[in-house]
Amino acid sequence: MAEPAPEGEEAGPQGPTxxxxxxxxxxxxxxxxxxxxxxxxxxxxxxxxxxxxxxGSARAAHSVSGAGRWLLPGFIDDHVHLRxxxxxxxxxxxxxxxxxxxxxxxxxxxxxxxxxxxTSRAAxxxxxxxxxxxxxxxxxxxxxxxxxxxxxxxxxxxxxxxxKLFMGPSTGGLDVAGEERLRSLFKAVAxxxxxxFVHAEDGATIAEGxxxxxxxxxxxxxxxxxxxxxxxxxxxxxxxxxxxGTRVHIFHLSSGGALELIAAARAAGEPVTSGTCPHYLYFTxxxxxxxxxxxxxxxxxxTADDRDALLAGLRSGTVDCLSSDxxxxxxxxxxxxxxxxxxxxxCLDIFMPLxxxxxxxxLLPLEVVLERATAxxxxxxxxxxxxxxxxxxxxxxxxxxxxxxxxxxxxxHFSKARRxxxxxxxxxxxxxxxMVMGRVVHRVPRASGSARN
Numbered sequence: 001m002a003e004p005a006p007e008g009e010e011a012g013p014q015g016p017t018x019x020x021x022x023x024x025x026x027x028x029x030x031x032x033x034x035x036x037x038x039x040x041x042x043x044x045x046x047x048x049x050x051x052x053x054x055x056g057s058a059r060a061a062h063s064v065s066g067a068g069r070w071l072l073p074g075f076i077d078d079h080v081h082l083r084x085x086x087x088x089x090x091x092x093x094x095x096x097x098x099x100x101x102x103x104x105x106x107x108x109x110x111x112x113x114x115x116x117x118x119t120s121r122a123a124x125x126x127x128x129x130x131x132x133x134x135x136x137x138x139x140x141x142x143x144x145x146x147x148x149x150x151x152x153x154x155x156x157x158x159x160x161x162x163x164k165l166f167m168g169p170s171t172g173g174l175d176v177a178g179e180e181r182l183r184s185l186f187k188a189v190a191x192x193x194x195x196x197f198v199h200a201e202d203g204a205t206i207a208e209g210x211x212x213x214x215x216x217x218x219x220x221x222x223x224x225x226x227x228x229x230x231x232x233x234x235x236x237x238x239x240x241x242x243x244x245g246t247r248v249h250i251f252h253l254s255s256g257g258a259l260e261l262i263a264a265a266r267a268a269g270e271p272v273t274s275g276t277c278p279h280y281l282y283f284t285x286x287x288x289x290x291x292x293x294x295x296x297x298x299x300x301x302x303t304a305d306d307r308d309a310l311l312a313g314l315r316s317g318t319v320d321c322l323s324s325d326x327x328x329x330x331x332x333x334x335x336x337x338x339x340x341x342x343x344x345x346x347c348l349d350i351f352m353p354l355x356x357x358x359x360x361x362x363l364l365p366l367e368v369v370l371e372r373a374t375a376x377x378x379x380x381x382x383x384x385x386x387x388x389x390x391x392x393x394x395x396x397x398x399x400x401x402x403x404x405x406x407x408x409x410x411x412x413h414f415s416k417a418r419r420x421x422x423x424x425x426x427x428x429x430x431x432x433x434x435m436v437m438g439r440v441v442h443r444v445p446r447a448s449g450s451a452r453n
Contacts, residue, residue, distance in 0.1 A: 015061025017438070019399070021048050022066030024389050026073065026370050035071060036060065037395040040437040045391055064399065064433065072370065073389050074106025074137075074396035074434065075352055076377040078161075079197075079251055079275065079323035081344070084131060086114045091328035091416050093134040096348065099415035100137050101442035104352025104431040105324075106396035107138040107386060111164045113174055118142065119149035121156040128159065136441040138396070140381070142197060145185050146174055153188040161381060162194045162249070167233040168201030168298075177203050182236075186244040195247045195273070195380065200233035200258065201225065201299055217338045218292045222285035225300040227255035234258040238265050238272060247271040249380065252325050254280050254299040256309030263318045273380050275321030276310050278354040279345050281363070283307075283421065293334045293341040294421040297327070311363055314372055320380055322372045324351050328417030346417035350408055352398065354422070356429025399433040406430050 019035040024045075027033070032048040082096040100108055110131075118124050118141060132139055140161040143149060153163065165185060166175040176182055189196045206229045213220040234250055238261060241248040253259055253276045265272045279297060284304045288295040295301055313319040327344025334341055347354060355373050358364045378387030385394045408425045410418035434442040 017435075018060040018063045019071055019397070020063055020065055022069055022071040022399070023402075025070050025366055026374075026389065032066070032068070033071070035389060035397075037397070037435070037438050040395055042389065042391055042393050042395050042397075045389060066399070069432070070400040070402055071389060072104070072352075072398045072400060073374040073387050073393075074398050074436065075104050075355070075373045076107045076109075076381070076383070076386060077105045077324050077326070077348070077351060078109040078321055078377045078381060079277070080108045080110045080326045080348070081113060081328065082110050082131075082326075083112075083114055083328060085127065086112075086116060089416070090330060091326075091346075093131040093139075095414055095416050096326070096328075097134070097136040097139070098442070099326075099346075099348035099413060100351075101434045101436070102414050102431065103324075103348045103350055104398040104400070104429075104434060105137060105348065106398070106434065106436045107140070107383070109140045109142065109161050109381070111142050112144060113164075113166075117144040117146065117149075117174070118156070118160070119144050119146060120152040121159065124156050124159045137436050144174065145189070145196070146176060147181055147185070150184060150188055153185075154192060157192040157194060160194070162197050163189050163192075164197045164199070164251075166199045167237060168199065168203045168206050168229060175203055182240060183244060186240045186246045190244045190246040193247075195249045196237075196241070197249045197251055198233075198237045199252070199298075200237055200250050201229040202232035202236070205229035205232055215339055218296070219285075219289035221288050221296060221338075222300045222302050225298060227257050227302055227306065230255045230299050231257040231261065234261050238262075238270070241272070242270065248273075250274040252277050252280070252299060252323070253310060253313070253319060254302055254306065256306045259309055259313045259318060263313070263316075266318060273320045274313075274318065275323045275377075276314070276319050277323055277325045277345075278347060278351070278358075279325075279421070280310055281307060281358060282354070287421070291421050293336065293338055294419060295345065296334075296338060296341055296343045297325070297345050298343045311358075314364055315368055320372065320376045322355055322369070323377070324348055326351075326415075328415060330417075331419050334419055345421060346413075346415050347420065347422065349413040349415055350420075350422060350427060352400070352431055353406070353408075353427035353429045356400075357427045360428040395435055395438040397435040398431045400429055401432055402429070404428070404430050404432075
């Protein structure tokens with residue numbers, strides 16, 4: 001699917017660009033490289049040790065002196081909610097993709113879980129025509145897999161990146177229940193060859209958990225939406241995938257028990273992939289009790305053992321993708337009492353620093369973080385020209401100063417959702433320049449250190 005160059009006041013430069021004397025962490029931290037971009041592509045990558053310049057760099061209209069800064073492939077975030085059309089006051093594509101660019105993300109995959117839903121070819125066409133001209137980054141969308149979409153699943157297959165299914169209640173009330181209804185949807189997706197992306201929580205298990213713990217507030221959210229709900233739904237999704245021949249991806253894993261099921265399915269050769277999010281790696285349910293609605297999210301944040309299991313799954317490759325699950329709500333909504341507040345955590349503006357700081361904290365190796373945030377999602381989604389800094393790849397690039405640390409200030413974010421559980425946290429790995437398909441869409445003046453241009 002063609003990816004139009006993003007527009008916006010930050011865009012430029014437009015001529016050939018040479019990145020000089022940069023480090024490519026996916027290759028070698030001890031080596032310096034020169035990288036030439038022409039049009040939307042990387043056309044040459046050479047070592048800089050001999051002082052040679054990339055072929056054609058003499059005609060580069062712009063050069064960027066790396067001086068040892070890191071040049072990374074743009075991160076690919078395959079789980080984003082932006083609310084446009086319908087709820088732009090929470091987050092539209094102008095603010096949301098500006099936030100993504102600031103956070104080192106050059107490609108997003110967006111799930112519309114507010115009306116109008118992506119349940120038909122016409123709905124998807126209207127959405128893409130509306131949001132792509134507003135976007136600073138590459139945009140893909142998912143079809144909304146609810147029963148009324150069933151007749152249109154095949155018709156929209158060439159426009160969507162896959163189909164999102166909610167197996168349990170969450171924002172938007174899009175959950176689907178009933179084995180035969182689910183089986184028909186799994187079969188329809190299998191016929192397209194696409195992945196089925198699943199929010200795996202079992203509604204009956206949640207209903208019982210909410211009945212017993214739902215009014216207890218933040219301290220019991222992990223009990224109201226327990227690990228068992230994710231385990232039951234993951235088991236059901238994997239079984240339906242086997243029966244129907246559907247490729248299944250489990251979004252935002254939060255529990256070690258569900259991870260074990262995925263590991264067993266993969267060991268058996270089944271086409272199963274998965275992802276998780278920073279909030280499941282930085283926090284536990286004890287933090288939810290402390291921070292309240294800022295950490296109200298579905299699935300709930302669980303125990304330290306679950307967190308450690310997810311980190312191990314990222315290391316082993318059982319977890320393929322790191323994604324944000326950016327879910328914006330207004331400050332007024334998040335200020336409601338815990339049982340009444342909406343679930344969701346925004347983090348587009350700080351996604352790359354959150355991921356890279358897992359390295360800084362000694363939780364994951366650098367090569368693992370880069371793989372799960374770039375090449376991993378590129379592989380899952382068949383983006384053969386993304387996820388690496390190499391000749392012939394798309395020029396989706398992010399320049400990072402590895403010496404820079406900065407404290408999170410939600411008031412500085414481009415996203416409209418500026419209340420963040422990461423407020424005041426010092427992070428490492430902040431983007432200084434983001435390029436999408438050869439165009440600079442975000443830049444931080446080196447002298448100021450400000451998040452704004």
